[in-house]
Amino acid sequence: MSSWCRSAFGVVGRVEPLVVLEQLGTSLFDTALLMVVKDRYADPTHPGTGARLSGEDEQQKAISDFYMVTNLIAQLTPIVPALLLAKAGDRGWRRVPVVVPLCGYLLSSVALLLVVLLGLPIQVMFGAAGILGITGGFCAYWPGVMTLASLASNTENRSQVMMRVELMYGAAGLLGSLLSGHVFLLYSSRVGHGTVLLCVCTLLHLLSLMHSTVLLQVREASSQPDESSALLPHASNGVPSETSSRKNTVNVVLLFSAAILYGSAVGGAVEILAIFVIKEPLQWNAAQVGYGNAAGFVIFLTSFLGAVAFRRCVSDVALILIGMLSFATGIYFMSFVIASYMFYIARSLGLFGLIPLPTIRSLLSQQVPSSLCGITLTTLQLALRLAALAYIPVFTKLYQRTLGWFPGFVFTLSSVVAVLGMIPISVVGCRWSRHRDSEETGATTEVRNADEDD
Structure with a gap:
């Protein structure tokens, strides 16, 4: 019984349960925020929305402007806090970059709950985005x-470990998205749409904060590759990993460039996709928005399975x-979507679209010393x-x-x-091929010289 308890505590203390709790809360929050914003800009009786917007295009512009401001605040404010939290993590306080942002997530969900309960202006969420950024946000978490x-x-x-974390993130998002639209519509005579959903969201964020503070354990793998094997081809399954005291600056720059371009493509498309589905010709309601978000999280599962299958060959x-090509194909088709089944x-065409970024992070962590891993990823x-x-x-x-x-022009872009x-990424592959060929040539030369000496 004691060994079973230790095993159970070991599982609970891993990072995966924390990811599940946090992402469940975040997926509920995302659906609630979109529907609350949509309702506010369609109803002139609420404060802060101004006169009723006359047409769907005007409402789309107002909603997109709201999301643009909110996201810009959320993107800009975490820069310095995230760096400070990363430095604290690399100095031994590994849980700090996780615990502090979770406080921001909790405060954001509480802010939206107050907006719904007290009828506050929707612009209050600009301040909530700022609070989330000051605590590091997703950029540190x-x-x-x-x-x-x-x-x-x-x-x-x-x-594989990083893809497994991404899988748990996606599975939690899938479940939360499937439930979010239906829970959003639950209400009584005393509370309006979204109140029950936001109460559950706040509870989940509170539980994730408690888990990270009390239960989360910091482990370090006991077996590390030695210096003689660090440059062997199998060490990184694609690019040579560096020793614990070196880093390959060229590889790091190329991986950063690929991640920025691909992240911009994904982020820009997803930014508009959430607004695109609530206008004609789709005009989705809360439940359909939840299903659409769930379809996005299914990609986490297919990407994980694809990574496991393809990595063997x-x-x-x-x-x-493969992941980049999959996403590019799917989002190009999205440009011409006029019905839900086409969405x-x-x-489905982008089913491997989540493979690139975690794999790039994995390769980056192998190109720098372990003491710089946290600051590099941050x-x-x-x-x-x-x-x-x-x-x-x-x-x-x-x-x-x-x-x-x-x-759909933005999806084509x-x-x-x-x-x-x-x-x-192709340049990184070419550099790796040259490195591998030079190592094989060097090994052949050494063997030939040894034979001649004999």
């Missing part, structure tokens, strides 16, 4: 989670290229956030200006940017 997963794994299975570089077809997340300061207004304004003639992201 996700690198903190990935750093814990990275430290608890060896280089041989690090990509292709390198990590090829795996990233799900487009989503710097990548910050780079993605800084890129968002450019692509969020660009995609938003392009969407507003193309509403009348081609609303996203597809092009994703294809561009394949270029630096």
Whole structure:
């Protein structure tokens, strides 16, 4: 019984249960926020919304402007806090980059709950986004989670461990999204739409904060590759991993470039997709929005299964290229969606779209010393956030200006940017091929010299 209890405590103390709790709460929050914003801009009786917007295009522009401001605040404010939290994590306080952002998530859900209960202006959520950013937000939380997963794994299975964390993240998002639309519609005579959903969301964020504070354990893998084997081809399944005291700057820059281009493509498309589905010709309600979000989280499952299957026969570089091509194909088809079934077809074409970023993070963690792992992953997340300061207004304004003639233009643009992201990854693959060939040539020369000496 004691061994069973220790095993159970070991499972509970891992990072996966925390990811599940947090993502369940976040998926509920995302649906609630979208529907509350939609209802507010369609109803002139609430404070802060101004006069009733006359047409659907005007409502779409108002909603997209709200999301643009909210996301810009959420992207800009975490930059310095996330760096400070990452430094604290690398100095031994590994749970700090996880615990502090979870406080921000909890406060954000409480703020939206108060907006619904007290009828506060929806602009209150601008302040909530600022609070989330000051506490580090996703920019600090996700690198903190990935750093814990990275430290608890060896280089041989690090990509698989990170994809497993992404799988749990996606499974929780799938479940939360499926339930969110139906729970949003639950109400009584005393409370309105969204109150029950936001109460559950707040409870989940509270539980995740308690888990990270009390139960989360920090582990480090006991077996690390030695210096003689660190440059062997199998060490990173695609690119050579560096020793504990070196880093490959060129590989790091190329991986950063690919991540920024691909992250911009995905972020810009997803930013508009949430608004796109509530306008004609789709005009989804809360339940359908939840189903659509769930379809997005199914990609976490298919990406995980694809990574496990493809890794047996292709390198990590090829795996990233497969994921980028999958997303580019699916989001290009999304440009021409005019019915719900077409939306799900487009989503299915991008079934491997979540493979690239966790695999890039895994390769990055193998290109720097372990003492720089946390700051490197956080710097990548910050780079993605800084890129968002450019692509969020660009995609938003392009969407507003193309509403009348081609609303899906931004999805075509996203597809092009994703294809561009394949270029630096291809260069990494070429560099690895040359490195492998030179090592094989060197090994052959050594064997030949040894034979001649004999």
